[in-house]
Amino acid sequence: MKQNTNKLELEQRILRSIAEHPCYNARAHQYARMHVPVAPSCNIQCNYCNRKFDCMNESRPGVTSDVLTPNQALEKFKYVRGKLDNLRVVGIAGPGDPLAEFVNTKETIKLIRDYDPNITACLSTNGLLLPQYAEEIIDMGVKHVTVTMNAVDPKIGKGIYDVVNYNGERFENGTGAEVLMENQIKGIRRIANSGAICKVNIVMIKGINDHHIEDIVKTAKDNGAFITNIMPLIPVQGTPFEQIPATEQEEVHSMRMKCGEIMQQMHHCRQCRADAIGQLDNDVSVEFRNSPCKAEPIKKKEDKAVG
Numbered sequence: 001m002k003q004n005t006n007k008l009e010l011e012q013r014i015l016r017s018i019a020e021h022p023c024y025n026a027r028a029h030q031y032a033r034m035h036v037p038v039a040p041s042c043n044i045q046c047n048y049c050n051r052k053f054d055c056m057n058e059s060r061p062g063v064t065s066d067v068l069t070p071n072q073a074l075e076k077f078k079y080v081r082g083k084l085d086n087l088r089v090v091g092i093a094g095p096g097d098p099l100a101e102f103v104n105t106k107e108t109i110k111l112i113r114d115y116d117p118n119i120t121a122c123l124s125t126n127g128l129l130l131p132q133y134a135e136e137i138i139d140m141g142v143k144h145v146t147v148t149m150n151a152v153d154p155k156i157g158k159g160i161y162d163v164v165n166y167n168g169e170r171f172e173n174g175t176g177a178e179v180l181m182e183n184q185i186k187g188i189r190r191i192a193n194s195g196a197i198c199k200v201n202i203v204m205i206k207g208i209n210d211h212h213i214e215d216i217v218k219t220a221k222d223n224g225a226f227i228t229n230i231m232p233l234i235p236v237q238g239t240p241f242e243q244i245p246a247t248e249q250e251e252v253h254s255m256r257m258k259c260g261e262i263m264q265q266m267h268h269c270r271q272c273r274a275d276a277i278g279q280l281d282n283d284v285s286v287e288f289r290n291s292p293c294k295a296e297p298i299k300k301k302e303d304k305a306v307g
């Protein structure tokens with residue numbers, strides 16, 4: 001009986017939390033999210049990423065963003081908040097990894113949530129440092145965490161993650177895939193067990209992990225993820241995967257349908273920019289580029305994984 005009550009409470013809490021989150025709930029499309037690009041560097045190097053652009057895990061390639069300091073992010077948030085009545089979610093999705101830049105990430109969320117405690121905070125990470133920061137993330141009031149997990153088999157992960165910088169050690173040529181995957185799974189479990197909602201993004205890469213997507217989805221489910229989001233690879237010039245053809249929408253759609261038998265799938269991702277603002281189908285970030293609180297661009301760290 002107690003178990004049923006707990007389950008019901010959990011379901012109700014999840015329903016409340018996703019009711020106005022446009023990524024976790026397709027029926028919340030009328031609400032806007034705002035990304036604040038406060039995390040320029042990354043601690044890994046994915047073979048599809050050219051760091052001159054935004055983090056591919058949550059962004060379409062070919063677009064660059066300014067990077068904001070936490071105070072600039074707050075000022076921009078205040079301005080956007082005043083203009084968009086439907087703004088419900090503030091997310092950090094790069095342009096690098098929010099946990100590789102945890103000081104900035106934590107300060108930004110604190111400033112914004114102190115100003116507006118009703119805003120929903122959201123993070124998207126590669127998961128390497130998630131076990132380390134999971135508790136603090138929950139304490140910061142973050143209710144939604146996305147982990148991009150492109151493999152659960154080290155042999156496959158090896159071909160996707162060229163460099164992993166972890167605990168002061170640099171793993172090259174795919175040798176860090178195992179530690180990355182272990183941490184992703186541990187992190188997903190911790191986030192889900194502590195009552196936040198976890199989404200798993202998967203970049204579907206032809207000939208590399210496209211035969212392995214169902215295994216990833218099953219692992220995500222087994223570890224407590226709420227939804228998975230299978231996204232197409234969009235090849236980027238200057239990366240080891242530049243010659244791999246883009247995954248076609250039909251292929252992604254049919255994989256989502258297949259994996260829908262395992263767990264809930266996201267069908268409406270827009271692979272948005274690290275500085276996106278607005279409803280998912282109506283990015284209005286360009287309207288805020290020349291706002292009074294426009295940031296001084298900060299030079300992004302160079303095109304190599306940093307730890």
Ligand code: CLF
Pocket residue numbers: 023033034035058059089090091092093122123124144146229268269270271272280
């Ligand atoms: Fe941003 Fe991501 Fe939060 Fe949404 S995006 S950090 S969960 S508030 Fe959304 Fe954009 Fe797809 Fe991401 S449509 S790329 S899933």
Ligand code: SF4
Pocket residue numbers: 042043044045046048049050051054055056057094095096097126
């Ligand atoms: Fe690039 Fe890092 Fe994002 Fe991978 S996790 S796509 S290397 S920014």
